[in-house]
Amino acid sequence: MKLHPTAKLLNITLFCTAAVSASIVVPSTLSLVPGLNVATAHAEQKTKRVPALREKVYSQLARAQKLADDGDVKAGLEALNSIEERASSMNSYEIAMMHNFYGFIYYNENDLPKAIASFEKVVAEEAIPESLRLSTTFSLAQLAMANSDYKKVITFLDKWDAINTKPKTEGYYLLRAQTYYQLKDYQKGLEYITQVISLSDSEGKTPKENWLVLQRAMYYSLNQTDKVVGVLERMVKLYNKPEYWIQLAGMYGETGKEKQQLAVIESAYQQGFLTSKSDLRQLAQVYLYNGLAFKAAVVMSEAIDKGIAEKTAKNYAFIAEAMIQAKEDEKSIIYFAKAADLSEHGKYDQRLAEVFVNTEQYEEAADAARKALDKGGLDFESNAFVALGMAQYNMQNFDASILAFEQAEKHKKSQRLAQQWIKYVKREKVHAETLKTALL
Numbered sequence: 001m002k003l004h005p006t007a008k009l010l011n012i013t014l015f016c017t018a019a020v021s022a023s024i025v026v027p028s029t030l031s032l033v034p035g036l037n038v039a040t041a042h043a044e045q046k047t048k049r050v051p052a053l054r055e056k057v058y059s060q061l062a063r064a065q066k067l068a069d070d071g072d073v074k075a076g077l078e079a080l081n082s083i084e085e086r087a088s089s090m091n092s093y094e095i096a097m098m099h100n101f102y103g104f105i106y107y108n109e110n111d112l113p114k115a116i117a118s119f120e121k122v123v124a125e126e127a128i129p130e131s132l133r134l135s136t137t138f139s140l141a142q143l144a145m146a147n148s149d150y151k152k153v154i155t156f157l158d159k160w161d162a163i164n165t166k167p168k169t170e171g172y173y174l175l176r177a178q179t180y181y182q183l184k185d186y187q188k189g190l191e192y193i194t195q196v197i198s199l200s201d202s203e204g205k206t207p208k209e210n211w212l213v214l215q216r217a218m219y220y221s222l223n224q225t226d227k228v229v230g231v232l233e234r235m236v237k238l239y240n241k242p243e244y245w246i247q248l249a250g251m252y253g254e255t256g257k258e259k260q261q262l263a264v265i266e267s268a269y270q271q272g273f274l275t276s277k278s279d280l281r282q283l284a285q286v287y288l289y290n291g292l293a294f295k296a297a298v299v300m301s302e303a304i305d306k307g308i309a310e311k312t313a314k315n316y317a318f319i320a321e322a323m324i325q326a327k328e329d330e331k332s333i334i335y336f337a338k339a340a341d342l343s344e345h346g347k348y349d350q351r352l353a354e355v356f357v358n359t360e361q362y363e364e365a366a367d368a369a370r371k372a373l374d375k376g377g378l379d380f381e382s383n384a385f386v387a388l389g390m391a392q393y394n395m396q397n398f399d400a401s402i403l404a405f406e407q408a409e410k411h412k413k414s415q416r417l418a419q420q421w422i423k424y425v426k427r428e429k430v431h432a433e434t435l436k437t438a439l440l
Helices: 017-023 038-047 055-069 073-084 092-108 112-124 130-146 150-163 170-182 186-202 209-221 225-239 242-254 258-270 277-289 293-305 313-325 329-341 347-358 362-375 381-394 398-409 412-439
Strands: none
Touching: 055 073, 055 092, 073 092, 092 112, 092 130, 112 130, 130 150, 130 170, 150 170, 170 186, 170 209, 186 209, 209 225, 225 242, 242 258, 242 277, 258 277, 277 293, 277 313, 293 313, 313 329, 313 347, 329 347, 347 362, 347 381, 362 381, 381 398, 381 412, 398 412
16 A cells, blocks of 8 residues: 655745835935035025025024034034024024924934924925925925825825926835835835836846835735746846745746746755755755655755754655655655654554555554554544554464454445455455465
């Protein structure tokens, strides 16, 4: 009796969340608030139709900036507070610049709500340079992203759109894409991230890795698996990272492209990219599914020998079953034995008994079958009785064989087979007794 386990395709799921989180760009202090330097602002106001930034106010703001730049945040805020006390005598531009510096200090202190509130006061002032309004509105969108207030990001970007007259940049499209991803509006997000990548492609540039990570995540969230495959194929070519090879193999499996899955994961293995126990088990599963059972067994065996995979009953049983599929029954025995020794139930002892029968090691088969029945916990107890009956028959222990098959007969699953064996063993018993009498 030989039992052939059915190979099952490992369902490999692509997890994008962690990678996407890493791709979300939080604005830096340098890029967050353009036009922040007092001297620059003082020069700009001379070329715009805005109220003058008077020298007295300028010098006070410069003092507050220097205190903050030197690390004395408290003193910098106190200097701004003293300026604010005289706000009634200040013009719109001066008030805007004062709030600009409040925002800068609060941002450096990681107090995003206060920073956002301060910059909102900047753009609320009417008489300010349009460049300051434009840059601050975009900075507000970046701050809202950093504060995880995604609806506000969209609001600020819409306001920025309303006043912007220049071509949109990659940063704009990326911020839109990231925000819609966080809002789970993947279709809209996909439109913007695709624009970023298309813009880069049209200029002959290599798209940034985190852009493709985000695009891949959105396609996956929309269940557009063929598109996910396309992005991963590109990521493999551009970046040649182990995780992208492994993910591509997994997606080929999910889309029913088993031959491509095998080629990719084997290539990753040959490049030394498969190093974790989950990666190596995935490779072994793919080998098994594609009829390369012996390779599957070797991969898992080496993983155990190298200490990558644990010496568990489950892992030893996997190797054993792979050996059976590879028609290497003798080689499976040692692994079934190890699995049996590590298990309280008798399932692996039962499989061991079946293999011993197949390899004509009948005494060992009978011992393993009895051990399986003693330990219990069998899914199909009848199989153990059948193996025991066959072993006893081949050792010409006919009565013991009949008793074992009578136990198997009690189980509906093996009833018919057991009845056939009982008849056969009884005939063989009579034949053997007749022959013995004749010889005497």
